[in-house]
Amino acid sequence: MTDFSDAISVSSSGMKAQASRLRHLSENIANADTPGYRRKTVAFQDVLGRVETGRVSLDQTNLSRIFEPSHPLADEAGFYDGSNVNLLVEIADAREAQRSYEANLKMFDQVRQMSQSLMELLRN
Numbered sequence: 001m002t003d004f005s006d007a008i009s010v011s012s013s014g015m016k017a018q019a020s021r022l023r024h025l026s027e028n029i030a031n032a033d034t035p036g037y038r039r040k041t042v043a044f045q046d047v048l049g050r051v052e053t054g055r056v057s058l059d060q061t062n063l064s065r066i067f068e069p070s071h072p073l074a075d076e077a078g079f080y081d082g083s084n085v086n087l088l089v090e091i092a093d094a095r096e097a098q099r100s101y102e103a104n105l106k107m108f109d110q111v112r113q114m115s116q117s118l119m120e121l122l123r124n
Contacts, residue, residue, distance in 0.1 A: 041057050
């Protein structure tokens with residue numbers, strides 16, 4: 001029975017990690033137009049066979065320079081720092097995280113069904 005609980009634990013840790021990743025991706029998408037916003041990235045790590053999220057870090061790539069002299073944050077030359085969020089990358093990452101979450105959910109469900117089938121066999 002411990003193999004079933006281990007498999008459920010691994011798949012649920014994967015779902016938690018992907019849910020955290022999706023939360024940070026949605027924050028990035030929501031702040032794509034926020035001046036000075038740096039994209040958040042999250043790393044995964046293996047802790048005793050389970051997936052956990054590591055530290056959230058800020059992407060240090062250059063911020064986009066936007067020319068808009070009338071903007072309140074514009075410097076003397078009319079530029080201000082935008083964000084370094086690329087919506088295409090964020091949406092692709094979100095799709096990958098969603099599919100990974102669904103794969104973990106499917107594994108969770110398969111293990112649960114196998115466990116139920118085993119219990120039914122043992123009862124008979």
